[in-house]
Amino acid sequence: MKKIINQPDNYIKEMLEGIYIAHKDDLACVDGDLQVLVSKHKKEGKVGIVTGGGSGHLPLFLGYVGKGMIDGCAVGDVFQSPSVDQAIALTRDADQGAGVLYIYGNYNGDIFTFRPAADEVEMEDDIETAEVLGADDVASAGPSAPGEKSTRRGVAGIFFVYKCAGAAADKMLSLEEVKRVADKANNNVRTMGVALSPCTVPRVGKPSFEIEDDEMEIGMGIHGEPGIRRGKLEPADQIVDEMLEKIVADLPYENGDEVAVLVNGLGATPLDEQYIVTRRINQVLEEKGISVYKYYVGEYATAIEMAGFSISLLKLDDELKEYIDHPVDTPFFKQV
Structure with a gap:
């Protein structure tokens, strides 16, 4: 690398x-x-x-x-x-x-x-x-x-x-x-990620783990911790479907619930691909009767240059929506 x-x-x-x-x-x-x-x-x-x-x-x-x-x-x-x-x-x-x-x-x-x-x-x-x-x-x-x-x-x-x-x-x-x-x-809040490539710690100078060019690992952590399944790379929609199924099942939702959604790149995933993921998330949540109050798309928590992404859903009520909407001014994140 x-x-x-x-x-x-x-x-x-x-x-x-x-x-x-x-x-x-x-x-x-x-x-x-x-x-x-x-x-x-x-x-x-x-x-x-x-x-x-x-x-x-x-x-x-x-x-x-x-x-x-x-x-x-x-x-x-x-x-x-x-x-x-x-x-x-x-x-x-x-x-x-x-x-x-x-x-x-x-x-x-x-x-x-x-x-x-x-x-x-x-x-x-x-x-x-x-x-x-x-x-x-x-x-x-x-x-x-x-x-x-x-x-x-x-x-x-x-x-x-x-x-x-x-x-x-x-x-x-x-x-x-x-x-x-x-x-x-x-x-x-619940999150799940998928990794397509390793990351390299500068002092180590070599990838932290090995994964083949045609493979992905569902559930890998942001330090390269093992996930729950490794297999052949699948189309974006199939990856999103599997991840959302596990996220939504872990914190049961009712029809009409609202969420904030974070689509997070892990360091080497183009925004183009993150928005392809966002498109599918929106389709699936609509089918489940879950309303999206706000989307955040980009790099929010990376793993150096790891390729992949994570999805986070925050179940909202009126109080949390008020805090989500509150203005922020930091070097890397701003919201008016």
Whole structure:
């Protein structure tokens, strides 16, 4: 795999330097640590929302720091968690007097980062914290635990959790209420992905797994975690049908329910193909009597240069629609 980089060891540092240069009016780092990125737009008395995880997923996580969404992010190396010290520094910066909500994916490395950080800031700084673990991946639920989210990976659907929680915080709701909104979004979002090609971590210099040119893998995770089925590449409509069948079955819908839909490219899928997928999603949901309130199409949570896409459905009610519609202004995502 060809990459436009310099030395692999400088990949994260140079990427972050570019982000700070391009968005100098909106983003800053904490105590000179480029990997602790925060918004310059503080709002006194607002609940702080922070996130974090490994690099290699842009615009997740860094790209959603800004007005109306999240207040800061700590990132590690590619597919590696940030440190506890970085999470502590991030939390202290994000606290504006109303506490801090952690929203991050259900991965052991991230859990082992943020929970000790929460203990530290609560004890040393008297900062109240809460957490919501993104766990929207239908493919990683496991056959013995249908509907059980604690076993699931957090993937692209965490975007909706950021969106709703960020709006609630921007409306100056309390930490308890912001967490309630985040939990509500998290409990009502489901995602499934498909991969057509591997990704290459710069320091490793070779693909993270092998898949033949005429194959696909349904349910693969954003770090290359095994999916639920590998087989020959099928037409777009058949892929969408299989994925939606599993997503909709996991969180039962009634005729007339409304959803927000996220069609997410994994890093190397052209927008043309993503809109072909969107077309079929709309056909299938219409047949099922599910109404689409809003579509988001593009790259929202990538896996470096992996080819493929994921579909996320967020089941909506009037409250969540209000938060979905709330304005956002971040470097990678804007909504008026």
